[in-house]
Amino acid sequence: QKEVEQNSGPLSVPEGAIASLNCTYSDRGSQSFFWYRQYSGKSPELIMFIYSNGDKEDGRFTAQLNKASQYVSLLIRDSQPSDSATYLCAVTAAGTALIFGKGTTLSVSS
Amino acid sequence: GAVVSQHPSRVICKSGTSVKIECRSLDFQATTMFWYRQFPKQSLMLMATSNEGSKATYEQGVEKDKFLINHASLTLSTLTVTSAHPEDSSFYICSASPRGSQAYGYTFGSGTRLTVV
Numbered sequence: 001q002k003e004v005e006q007n008s009g010p011l012s013v014p015e016g017a018i019a020s021l022n023c024t025y026s027d028r029g030s031q032s033f034f035w036y037r038q039y040s041g042k043s044p045e046l047i048m049f050i051y052s053n054g055d056k057e058d059g060r061f062t063a064q065l066n067k068a069s070q071y072v073s074l075l076i077r078d079s080q081p082s083d084s085a086t087y088l089c090a091v092t093a094a095g096t097a098l099i100f101g102k103g104t105t106l107s108v109s110s
Numbered sequence: 111g112a113v114v115s116q117h118p119s120r121v122i123c124k125s126g127t128s129v130k131i132e133c134r135s136l137d138f139q140a141t142t143m144f145w146y147r148q149f150p151k152q153s154l155m156l157m158a159t160s161n162e163g164s165k166a167t168y169e170q171g172v173e174k175d176k177f178l179i180n181h182a183s184l185t186l187s188t189l190t191v192t193s194a195h196p197e198d199s200s201f202y203i204c205s206a207s208p209r210g211s212q213a214y215g216y217t218f219g220s221g222t223r224l225t226v227v
Contacts, residue, residue: 088153
C-alpha cells in the first residue's frame with residue numbers, strides 16, 4: 001500500500017512568518033513530488049513540483065526533497081492570510097496517478 | 111494553458127437516479143484522465159483511471175458498475191454515478207495531464223459537488 005503521510009495540523013503561524021509543511025512517502029519508486037493548495041470547497045491547484053534531491057525555489061515557496069529519507073517539505077516565506085488553506089502533498093511514479101496525503105491545514109493570522 | 115473543464119459544478123439529485131459528470135481538456139489532448147472523490151475534511155481518493163479508447167481501471171473498493179466511466183475521445187471523459195444514494199454525496203474531481211507531460215503535474219477540473227437526497 002503506497003502511502004503519503006502529512007501532519008493534519010492545523011498549523012498556525014503569524015503573518016510574515018515562515019510556514020513549514022512536511023510530508024513522507026512510502027514508495028521508494030516515487031519519482032515526482034507535488035504540492036497542491038486547496039481552498040475550502042475548491043479543487044486543488046498546483047503550487048510546485050520537484051524531482052531531484054535538494055531545494056527548488058519559486059517566489060515565496062521552496063520545496064525540499066530528500067529521497068533517501070523519503071521526505072518532502074514546503075516552506076512558505078512571508079506567510080500571508082491568503083495562504084490559509086489546506087496543503088496537499090502528492091507523489092507519483094512514472095505513468096501512475098497521483099497519490100495524495102490527507103493534507104495539512106495552514107492558518108495565517110494577521 | 112492546460113485547462114480542464116468539469117461540469118456540472120454542483121448537482122442535487124434524488125436517490126435512485128443517475129448523474130453524469132463531464133471532464134474536458136480544453137487545450138490539450140489527454141489519453142489518460144483520473145477521477146478522484148473527496149469527502150469532507152478528507153483527502154482526495156483516486157477512484158479510477160480513465161483511458162481513451164479502452165476500459166477504465168478502477169481502484170480497489172470502487173464499484174465499476176456503479177461508477178461508469180467513458181473516455182471516448184482525447185478530450186472528454188465522463189463519470190456516471192448510477193442509482194445514486196446519499197452515501198455517494200461527495201466532491202468529485204477529475205484531472206488530466208498534457209500528453210507526455212505527466213511528470214509535470216496534473217491539472218484538476220473545478221470539481222462537482224454531488225448531493226443525493
